[in-house]
Amino acid sequence: ILSGEELDFLSVVMRVLDDETEISKLPTFNISGPEIEFFNRLGFADKLQLAAKFDLFRFIFPLKISHDEGGMASLSFLAPEIYENGDAKRLWRISPDQNLALLSQDGNKLDYDVKDISSSGIALEVAKSKVPIPFYLKNISLQLPDNTLIPLQGNLIRFINSTTAAFELDEDLESSEALKFYLFKMHQDRFVEQK
Numbered sequence: 001i002l003s004g005e006e007l008d009f010l011s012v013v014m015r016v017l018d019d020e021t022e023i024s025k026l027p028t029f030n031i032s033g034p035e036i037e038f039f040n041r042l043g044f045a046d047k048l049q050l051a052a053k054f055d056l057f058r059f060i061f062p063l064k065i066s067h068d069e070g071g072m073a074s075l076s077f078l079a080p081e082i083y084e085n086g087d088a089k090r091l092w093r094i095s096p097d098q099n100l101a102l103l104s105q106d107g108n109k110l111d112y113d114v115k116d117i118s119s120s121g122i123a124l125e126v127a128k129s130k131v132p133i134p135f136y137l138k139n140i141s142l143q144l145p146d147n148t149l150i151p152l153q154g155n156l157i158r159f160i161n162s163t164t165a166a167f168e169l170d171e172d173l174e175s176s177e178a179l180k181f182y183l184f185k186m187h188q189d190r191f192v193e194q195k
Helices: 004-013 036-042 175-192
Strands: 014-016 028-031 048-054 057-067 073-077 081-083 101-103 112-117 121-126 136-143 149-161 164-169
Touching (some): 081 175, 149 175
Antiparallel strands (some): 014 028, 028 073, 048 057, 057 073, 057 081, 101 136, 112 121, 121 164, 136 149, 149 164
């Protein structure tokens, strides 16, 4: 939690470099002035995060400090984890209004419907009664409405009913960042634009 004085300090030492509004690109700030040593020391931390609360939701934005060849430091926001009810216990999950498809490694559509999805899990419903529910998700991709493909893998954690199962997703995949950006965009579309 930052005081007003600390927020003023941060606004002085950081300047927005990139003003793109595309959701897959969160702001990067250039760090300059004598306070750069403060940020250089932060760069040695194991984990830097910015926590924010929006209505009943809590956002945890990982922060990354990097340096260019000239030693200029920059602070970047990465895709957030979104938690329900303002706590850090249950990740927000969405039942998508949009058509999401699961594709096999060779690009064929699989007979599963996405019931809901979060950055850590996905619930799938079997579209045809004779299709078995897998125990592992491997070599599949989630196809977003704009045809972007996000590779997924995970393990079955429970059956919700005879045709629906919940899977825990592997968050170590590089694609988990893309999934977090997609969910962040869905959250904005659903809640921010209503205000």
